Amino acid sequence: MSEGTRLSLYSIAAHRGFADALVAGLIPRYAEDRFGLARLTLLLPSHRAIRTVTEAFVRLSGGDDGTGGLLLPRMAVIADIDLDETLGPLLDPIGEGADVPPAADQTRRWLTLASMLRQAMAAEGLTAPSAAALLRQSREIARTMDRLLVEGIDPDDLMRERVIGIVGDQSAHWEKNLRLFMLVQRMWLAELSSRGEVDAPARRNALFDHAARRWRENPPPHPVVAAGVTSASPAIARLLRVIAGLPQGAVILPDLDLALDDDVWAALGNAGHGENPDDPPLGPHDAVTHPQYHLKLLLNRMGVNRDEVRPWHRRGLGAAPPERSKAISNLFLPPEQSASWVDLPPQRRRLSGVRVMETAHPEEEAQAIAVLIREALEVPARRVSFITPDRGLAGRVIAHLRAWNVVADDSAGMPLPQTVAGRMFLLLAEVLGTRAAPIPFLAAIAHPLAGVGQDKGERRTRWLDNVRKLDLALRGPRLDAGIEPLGKVAMERARKRDDSAMAHWWQEVEAALSPLAAMGEADALDLAAVLDALVTAGEALCGPELWAEADGRMLASFVEGLREAALGEPTSLEPAEIPAMLRDAMDQQSVRPPWGGHPRVAIYGLIEARMSRADLVICGGLTEGSWPAPSATDPLVAPAVLRALGVPGGDFRIGLAAHDLAGALGAPEVVLSHARRDASGPVIASRFLLRVKAMLGDQFDKHREVEAPKLAAAMNDAAPAPPYPQPKPLPNAEQRKVDISATALDRLRSDPYQFYASHILRLRRLDAIDEEPTPAWKGTTVHAILQEWNEKYDCAPGTLLPLAAGMLSDLSGHPFMRGLWQPRLMAGLKWVEDEQAALVAEGREVLLVEKSGGMVFDGVKITAKADRIDRLPDGTLAIVDYKTGTPPSAKMVEEGFTLQLGTTGIIAESGGFEGVSGTPTRFEYWSLARNAKGGDYAFGYRTEPILEPPKRSGIPREDFLPDSARFLSDAIDRWIVGNEPFTARLNPDLGGYNDYDQLMRLDEWQGRTEGSGA
16 A cells, blocks of 8 residues: 555434445445445444344435345454454454464453452452452453553553653552552463453454554455544554555445534544654543544544535435534534524524323333334334433333334344343342241242242142142241251141141242351352352243253353352352352353344434434433433543543543444434433433533424323323321221220220221231341240240249340241340340249239130120239239330320220129139239339339329229220220211220221321321
8 A cells, every 4th residue: 555545434424324324325326237235244243233234225225226235344342342242253363364363251350360469468468358249340451451451552561751740749549449450360361371361352353453454565455444433542553544445445434524613623632643753642631531532532533624524426316404403513512612502594503203102211212212113113114212321221212102003123222131031140149148938939930930840830830720829828037047947848838728838838948948048157158169050040940941041051151160260260159249249250251132123113222222224213211321421530541541542531431421422313204302310319401402502592492292291191191089088987886896805905995997907808918028127026925935934944044044145046037126126125024034933932923815705795796815914912813005105195095095004904893704704903014125114123113094192094993994994985886886877096096006098098098087186
C-alpha cells in the first residue's frame, strides 16, 4: 500500500438506517455475478449484527427480474468484548495463528487472582476479608487488567515517571489500591509465563495485529469490508486502517457526523492525539460524554482525518428524513456550543416523528409501551423495537404483551440466577449454606423441577401434596439447624396421620438433601467438592430435567467450567458464603432464547440494539442512572492515572450511551419514554431527554405522546368499589350453637367478629414459616414446659431449668429466641421455681396443671383449660393463669373483658374439673415478664385483679365469681342464644389478637364508619 493510496472510509448517517443502507450499497457494488457477494468478507462487531445484516439482505435481495435470492457474503465477528464473544476462524485461524499463545481460562484466572490477592495483602500487612469478598475483588482486578490490555497498556507503563507523580498526588487509598493491583498483576503475569498463556484481551490484540500484518503484506484477493465497528481499541484501529487501505477493502462507520462543524469537532478534545508529543493522550477537557468522541478517538488511532471519510452512497428502506441527522447533531452539541440553540432555525431543530412519553411510574410506563407496540403490530409489515438498559422494565413489557398473546423475547437475555434451572441450583446452595433452614429447604423441594420424573403429571402431583403437608407442619418459629429436626417433624406427622406415602417421600427427600445439610456443618469447604455435591443433589431431586432446557444447558456449562477451574486452583469457602459467591458468578452468565418470538417485535439492550432497524423504535427507561448509567470509578486505579495512560474513564460509557440513543433516533418513528419515579422515589429524567426538551423549546408540547398513557390507564381503570361497611354478620340460631371456651369468651365480648370467624366459621391463622416467636407461641411453649415439669418431676426444685433448656432447644432454633427471649424466660422460670417452693413450704398444694374442664351454663357448654389450680392452707382454691407478658389490667377484668380467671373459677366451683372441689378465693396472674418492683428477681411476679386498697380498680374478692357469672350470662344471652350481630371491633380501644383484621377488611372501614371508634 503506497502513501498516496486513498483510504476507503465511509459513514452512514443515523437517519439512513445502518443495516439496510449498508446492504443497499453492498449489493450493487459486489453482486457483479451470481457469486460476487459470496467472495466478500464482511467484518461485523457482534453475532447480533450478523443476524441484523442477514435480515437486511433478505429484505433487499429481490432483483429487477423478479428472480430474487443471492449468496450471502462471508460474515465474521470482530467480537464485542462487552458481549463476551469470541473471534471466528477468520481472525483466529488454526495453524496460521499458532504463534499466538493460547488464552488463559477466565474462570480459573478469577479464582487464582483471589488467592494472589490474599498473598499480596499479607505481604502488605493487610487483613484479608472473607473468601467471597476476595472473589468479588478479584473480579474487579480482572476487569481492570482487561481494560488496560484492550487499550494496549503494558504493566511497565504503570511505572512511568509521569504516572508515579500522579499517584503521589492521590490519597493514600488510591496509592494502596494501585500497589495491591500491581503486586497481583506481577504475580499473575509470572503465572501466565510459566503456563505459556496470555490473557484473552492480549490474545485478541495479537490476533488483530497478526491479521493486519498478513493483509498488509499479502492483500487478500477478494473484498474485505468492516462495518459498524465502533470499538476504539488501538489493535482494532490498526486493523481497520489496514482494511481501509486494501485495494478491495472498506471501513464503514456508523453515525459519524460528517456535517459537524470543525470547531465543534475540535472542541471534543485530544481524543488520543495531542498537538504536541508531550501532551497527554486524553486531555483534561476532552468531551468523553459526547456521542462522537469515541469515533474521533478511533479515527485518531487509525491515523486519519475526518475529512477522509466519505458518506455512504445508499440509504435504507424506511429511513428517517435527512433533516433528522442535523437535528441529532445539534441535540448533542458540547455545552459551550449548545448556546447556539437560541439562534437555531426551526429546520435545524426539527424532530418530526419523535415523541416524548412521560408516565407516573415504571408499571404505567411498561403498560403504555406495550400499548404502543400492540398498536404498531396492527399495521401489516410494520416492525417495532423496544430498546432499554432497564431489564426490569423490559420484563414488565414482555409480561404485558403476553396478555395479547404477543411473545417478545428479550435479546439481552436473562441472568442465569433468574432462570428456572439457575434458581434451583442456588436454592440447593442455600440449603447447604443455611444447614437446611426451612424457607430455602421448602423452596427447593417445591421448585417446578423437583420431583419430576417420567410420569411427570402423577408424580409431580403426589410430590406437591407431600410438600404442602410438610409446609403446614413447619409453620411457626424455626427449628434447630440441620435436616434432622425437619425429619422429626415430617415423620411425626406421617405417624400421627398414618401416612406411609409421606414417610416414603421424606426418605427420598432426605437421601437427596441430607448430604448438603451435613456439608454445611463444616468450617470450610472445597469449591469443587461443593459443586459435585450440588450437582448430585440436583440430579437426585430433579433428574435429567435440570439440564434439559436452554437454561439447564447454560447451567451445566457454567458448573463444568467452574468445577474444572476449582480443581486447577483449589478454593476454600465457608458454607454461609457459598450462595452469595455462586450468585455473583452466575450473574455474569446470560441465557438468551434459542429462537425468537414475534417476528416483528424486538426487545434489545443498548449493545444488542446497535445496527438494528425498525419502523418504530421505543427507547424506554430514559432516566439518570439507567440511560445513561452512572459513570463508575475504577476501584483500583485512580481516574487521573487512567487518563495519564490514555485510558478513557467511566464517563466514556456515557458517550457510548449517547451514541446508542443517537442511532435509535435515526428511525422513522421514535418514542422516548421515562417515568417520573421508581420504586425508591422520584427520579430525574435522562440528561439526553432534557436536551431534547431544551432544544425543542416551545415546540416540545407538540412532541408529547399522551394517548398511550391514557389508554394504559383506561385498561386498569375500574369503577370505584362502594365503601365497605363495618362487618356485622348475623348467623342463624343453629349456627350460633357453639361451645365457648374461657379464652374465647374474652374475644366474644371485646370483638365479637373474631369469635364469629374462629368459632362459627372455624378459620385459623396459619403461622408464617421461620417466623419470629409470636406471643401466642411463647405462651404455648411456657405452658408446655410447666405441664411437663408437673407431670414428670412433680414440680420438684432444681428440675425446671434443665427441662426448659432441653425443650426449648427441640422446639426452636430461631436466633431471636435463643439470643433474646430464652435468657429472659429462664430468669422468669427461675422465679416460678423459687416461688413454688416457698408456697409449698407455706402449705399450698398443686392440684392440677394444664387440665381441661367444663360445665353447662344457661344451656351452653363452657370449657376451660386451667393453667393451674392450687389448694390453699384454708381449703379454698387458687386459680392461676400463667402469662409471658404483662397480665390484663384490673380495670379490664372489672369491665368484663378478661373473664378467663372468673370462668375457670366458676367451672371449678361447680365441680367441672375432675378431682377438684372447693370454692376459689384467689385469682392470680403469674407473669414471667420483667418485675417493675425489682427485688431479688428481675423477672417474675404475682398479681390479682382484686379491688383492695390502695388499688382503684378491680372486683371485690367476694364479688369476683358472681360478677364473672353475670358477664358470662350477658354474653350468652346476646350472642349465643340471642340475635345480636357479631360486630367487628365492637370495642376498638381494647387490644388483642389481629388474626382476622384482613378478613374483616379493617383498613377499608375503620375510621370511616359510625361506631368504629374513630
